[in-house]
Structures are given as C-alpha cells and as structure tokens.
Amino acid sequence: MPQSIKDRIKKMMVERLFLNIDPREIAEDKSLIDHYGVDSLNLLELVVGIEEEFGVAIDDNEFRVKNFETVNALADFVKSKMG
Amino acid sequence: MRTRCNEEQVVIEHSGRFLNGVLYRAGSAAKTAITICPPIFEERKSSHRVLVEFARHLCTHGITVLRFDYAGCGDSQGCLREYNPTHWLEDIGKAVAFVRERAGIARVGLCGLRVGASLAVEAVAKGTPVDFVILWQPVMCGRDYLLDELRKTLMKQMITFGGARTNREALVARLEAGYSLDFDGYPLTPRLYQELCGIDLYKAARHIRCPALVTEISHQAEMSEAFTDLGRALANCSAELQAVRCQPFWNLLGLVQCPDLIVKTTEWMTARCSGTE
Numbered sequence: 001m002p003q004s005i006k007d008r009i010k011k012m013m014v015e016r017l018f019l020n021i022d023p024r025e026i027a028e029d030k031s032l033i034d035h036y037g038v039d040s041l042n043l044l045e046l047v048v049g050i051e052e053e054f055g056v057a058i059d060d061n062e063f064r065v066k067n068f069e070t071v072n073a074l075a076d077f078v079k080s081k082m083g
Numbered sequence: 084m085r086t087r088c089n090e091e092q093v094v095i096e097h098s099g100r101f102l103n104g105v106l107y108r109a110g111s112a113a114k115t116a117i118t119i120c121p122p123i124f125e126e127r128k129s130s131h132r133v134l135v136e137f138a139r140h141l142c143t144h145g146i147t148v149l150r151f152d153y154a155g156c157g158d159s160q161g162c163l164r165e166y167n168p169t170h171w172l173e174d175i176g177k178a179v180a181f182v183r184e185r186a187g188i189a190r191v192g193l194c195g196l197r198v199g200a201s202l203a204v205e206a207v208a209k210g211t212p213v214d215f216v217i218l219w220q221p222v223m224c225g226r227d228y229l230l231d232e233l234r235k236t237l238m239k240q241m242i243t244f245g246g247a248r249t250n251r252e253a254l255v256a257r258l259e260a261g262y263s264l265d266f267d268g269y270p271l272t273p274r275l276y277q278e279l280c281g282i283d284l285y286k287a288a289r290h291i292r293c294p295a296l297v298t299e300i301s302h303q304a305e306m307s308e309a310f311t312d313l314g315r316a317l318a319n320c321s322a323e324l325q326a327v328r329c330q331p332f333w334n335l336l337g338l339v340q341c342p343d344l345i346v347k348t349t350e351w352m353t354a355r356c357s358g359t360e
Binding site for chain 2: 047061065068
C-alpha cells in the first residue's frame with residue numbers, strides 16, 4: 001500500500017533530521033519548531049528533503065511559517081504543490 | 084599505537100597577514116602531517132568542535148595536524164570584507180609550507196570541509212605541493228552553494244517574521260549591482276560573491292594527481308550522483324570515494340558526534356602512512 005504524504009514527510013523528517021524517534025510517533029499537529037526543535041539551519045534539510053521526496057520546487061515566496069508549522073501544514077502544502 | 088598530542092597556538096605570517104592556527108604535534112616519530120582547510124561563514128563556527136576532535140584524534144594516531152583560519156576569518160587578523168578566495172588560496176599554500184617547516188615533516192596533505200575542501204583542491208590544482216587531499220562534503224558549485232546559503236537567510240526571516248521578506252533573485256541583483264549583503268552576520272561583498280561563484284570543483288579536480296579521499300556526508304549511506312561524477316573528474320589520481328551517514332554538523336548548533344567520519348578518515352590516512360618514510 002502506498003504511503004500517505006504525511007507518513008512520507010514523517011519518515012523523511014526522522015531520516016534527515018536524525019530524530020531519535022519512530023516516525024509514527026511524530027504528532028501531526030505539533031509545531032515542528034517548538035516541539036521538534038526544527039530551526040532555520042536544519043529547515044534547509046527539510047526543504048530539500050521535500051523537494052527530493054515529492055519532486056516539487058519550493059519558491060522563495062512560499063517560505064511562510066503557515067506552510068511549515070506542522071506535519072499537517074506541510075502535507076497540505078505538498079498536496080497543493082503536487083496539484 | 085597511541086601517541087601523546089602536544090597542542091601549540093601558532094601564528095603564520097605572510098604578505099602582512101597574521102593567520103591564527105593550532106599545531107597538534109604528534110611527536111618526533113611523526114612522518115605525516117595534515118593541514119585542515121575549514122569552511123567559511125557560519126559553517127566554520129558550527130564545524131569547529133568536530134574539526135578540533137578530528138585534529139586530536141589524528142594526533143593521537145601519530146599524524147601532526149595544523150588547524151588555521153584564513154585571513155579575515157575566525158581568529159585570524161583582518162575583516163572578512165577585505166579578503167576573498169584569492170587570498171585564502173595563498174593562505175593554504177603558506178599553511179602547508181609552515182607545517183612542513185615547523186614540524187619538520189616532508190609528507191603533508193590537506194583535508195578540507197565544504198568550501199574548505201573546494202579551496203584545497205583549487206590550491207593543489209594551482210601548484211600547492213601536497214602528498215594527498217581529503218575532501219569532506221566539498222562544495223561542487225560555488226553559485227549553488229551561495230543560493231543555498233541565501234535560502235537559509237530567507238528561512239531565518241521566515242522564523243523571525245513569519246515569512247521571507249525578500250527572495251534570492253533580489254539579493255543576487257543587489258550583489259551584482261555592487262552592494263554587499265549581511266550574510267548571517269558576515270559581510271558578503273560583491274568580490275567575495277563573484278569569487279565564490281567561480282568555484283567549479285569538477286573542473287579543478289581534473290588537475291589533481293595525488294591520492295584523494297572524497298567523503299560524502301549525509302543522511303544516506305549510499306553515494307549520490309554528484310559525488311560519483313566527482314570521482315570521475317578525479318580520474319587522474321587514485322581517488323577513493325566513501326559515503327558516511329552523519330549529521331551535517333557544519334549546519335548545526337550544539338555538539339554533534341561524528342565518530343564514523345573521524346575513524347574512517349584516520350584509517351585511510353594511517354593505511355597510507357604506515358611503513359613508509
């Protein structure tokens with residue numbers, strides 16, 4: 001069964017950010033910045049990960065907190081990019 | 084066999100520049116030395132701890148090490164806005180000569196991280212005499228590197244203000260119009276921008292003739308296509324490529340442990356140093 005966008009984001013987060021956690025344990029509605037320690041430095045890893053995983057290009061004007069706030073927000077953003 | 088490590092702060096003086104360095108002396112039996120070429124901007128600061136640990140590890144394995152800062156960077160004299168890669172290539176050449184003379188060791192190599200790795204290759208391609216080069220996650224294309232760095236600037240704006248306040252196209256236009264940018268607290272002058280944009284590792288790599296170790300450091304244990312291509316560009320030397328799964332410590336705040344990277348690099352070096360004069 002194909003993985004959902006949210007599952008793929010969570011797996012990618014664990015791999016790229018070296019999180020010591022099972023991807024299934026990542027809360028989809030918790031702040032990535034406040035709860036998972038994502039900062040401006042490792043955010044680039046996340047952005048590149050999304051671009052590679054989903055084959056999308058993130059424009060500079062799309063760097064809005066609302067797009068990167070939570071796994072849910074990221075999934076909605078990715079869906080909108082994939083059309 | 085482990086050897087005692089003696090650390091000494093040194094100043095490398097040339098062309099009116101005073102470069103700060105630390106020499107890790109592995110003792111009189113040491114036959115090999117290495118000069119570390121650090122990255123620049125915030126990556127230099129973030130990678131400091133790992134490079135110190137690497138230097139100490141090599142030293143206890145009988146290899147003398149010089150860590151130093153380029154002119155205008157780190158603890159060396161001068162302001163970043165006065166210097167650029169042209170000066171830093173000279174600094175690398177002087178640092179190699181310094182360690183050869185001060186430590187009395189003929190066989191000297193370079194190990195560079197990120198832009199430091201690209202500068203190391205460029206220095207060797209332009210005639211700095213070394214016996215081997217080690218490249219840790221080198222910057223392949225200077226322009227792409229700078230665009231990624233500018234992206235980080237936008238991400239900082241996003242976290243601080245809720246959204247990016249500009250875009251890379253506008254930032255590059257300012258640089259190309261002759262204005263400097265504040266780059267995470269570091270001045271990025273138009274000259275520095277132009278020279279960094281000129282980094283083309285694939286091109287410089289074709290001139291390397293000495294043994295080389297290229298290490299890709301990422302979340303994956305497999306080699307990416309970009310690094311495989313670099314291996315092909317290094318066809319004129321006996322290059323070895325390896326992928327090490329490790330956090331991008333040059334991009335992170337706080338302490339990052341990189342035992343695999345340090346141990347594998349040390350093994351490659353000691354395999355080439357043992358049993359030879």
